[in-house]
Amino acid sequence: MKKTTILTFMFVLVAMTGQAQSINWRIEGTVENAAPNDTLYVIDAEKQKEIAILYVKDGKMIPTSGTLDEPAICCIAKKGMQGWIREFVLEDGTVNIGVDLKVHYLRHIGGTPMNDELKQTLALQFQKLDHETYHEKVLEEITGIVSRHPDHIISPFLIESRKIIFTPTESLALIDRLSPELQQSADMDRLKENLLVEQETEVGRMFKEMNGISPDGKPTSISDYVGKGDYVLADFWASWCIPCRHEIPEVIALHEKYEGKGLKVIGITVHDTPEKSDKVVKEMGIPFPQLYETKPMSTYGVLAIPYTILFAPDGTILERGPLPVVEKKINKIFGE
Numbered sequence: 001m002k003k004t005t006i007l008t009f010m011f012v013l014v015a016m017t018g019q020a021q022s023i024n025w026r027i028e029g030t031v032e033n034a035a036p037n038d039t040l041y042v043i044d045a046e047k048q049k050e051i052a053i054l055y056v057k058d059g060k061m062i063p064t065s066g067t068l069d070e071p072a073i074c075c076i077a078k079k080g081m082q083g084w085i086r087e088f089v090l091e092d093g094t095v096n097i098g099v100d101l102k103v104h105y106l107r108h109i110g111g112t113p114m115n116d117e118l119k120q121t122l123a124l125q126f127q128k129l130d131h132e133t134y135h136e137k138v139l140e141e142i143t144g145i146v147s148r149h150p151d152h153i154i155s156p157f158l159i160e161s162r163k164i165i166f167t168p169t170e171s172l173a174l175i176d177r178l179s180p181e182l183q184q185s186a187d188m189d190r191l192k193e194n195l196l197v198e199q200e201t202e203v204g205r206m207f208k209e210m211n212g213i214s215p216d217g218k219p220t221s222i223s224d225y226v227g228k229g230d231y232v233l234a235d236f237w238a239s240w241c242i243p244c245r246h247e248i249p250e251v252i253a254l255h256e257k258y259e260g261k262g263l264k265v266i267g268i269t270v271h272d273t274p275e276k277s278d279k280v281v282k283e284m285g286i287p288f289p290q291l292y293e294t295k296p297m298s299t300y301g302v303l304a305i306p307y308t309i310l311f312a313p314d315g316t317i318l319e320r321g322p323l324p325v326v327e328k329k330i331n332k333i334f335g336e
Helices: 002-021 113-126 131-148 154-161 168-176 186-199 242-261 274-284 296-300 323-333
Strands: 023-032 039-044 049-057 064-068 072-078 085-090 093-100 105-110 211-213 219-221 231-237 263-269 307-311 317-321
Touching: 023 049, 023 085, 049 064, 049 072, 085 093, 085 105, 085 113, 085 154, 093 113, 105 113, 113 131, 113 154, 131 154, 131 168, 154 168, 154 186, 168 186, 186 296, 231 242, 231 323, 242 263, 242 274, 242 323, 307 323, 317 323
Parallel strands: 023 093, 231 263
Antiparallel strands: 023 064, 039 049, 039 072, 072 085, 093 105, 211 219, 231 307, 307 317
């Protein structure tokens, strides 16, 4: 009888331990610009699988709850909507989120410890800050979160998702703050490899040679344009990249505006074929030179397109990143 009692106690203890390890989450909140009875989906951003369905009634989410084995970084999706609205953490407790389907943003998050910490980072998106101030404040917020939570799954996620905002040196410094286990993960290894390549071509460094072919099939190199006494804007794009094609008219406008003032523009295609690239060049009437069949990923650490790099007349890199950031630098140079 005594043995049976001990075994029963051990079984209950194991069961209670298992329950203690589970995450009991609940989601509530509001949805702006939604249809009266919209349906949203909670997606695990890392595992890319559906966790829950959120039903919307008159602009409010019908509260939904469930359990998970561990915290999850989540995004919101809607059928027919391109991309995800990101990001919040499902953890013990009730997370309150505000979703705006029109601007494709989370308006607010909070209610649980980690989401309360992410709240300030999210709020920066809606403040009218210049690029330098925004960069400084986001870096400060992310550094604080990673330093306080070096072994939490949110930390590597934030480093990865904000890499386009930071310099390679800043991102590598953030990785160094992670726990040894997270630093050695396959995802962080790949990111570090790309960042080390990009670090060689960050702002202030001299350009690196990159070879390709011109639209007429002749060998060409980036050095045919860069370091020749003009400012050079390099636009990284591909025929399969819809955002790239949407942005090309803006790049053409910069070419036309500053062509006679000392700015040259070149296009550099990414993971594309000359035939497909050339078709888009002709369809859109792109007037500036192109380098096809290049390897910008390995040479310049370009992780996503569209992407732009601005070179100084002597070939040093003045700015790199999304077009609005680089365009602001160009306008400043030419006194606009």
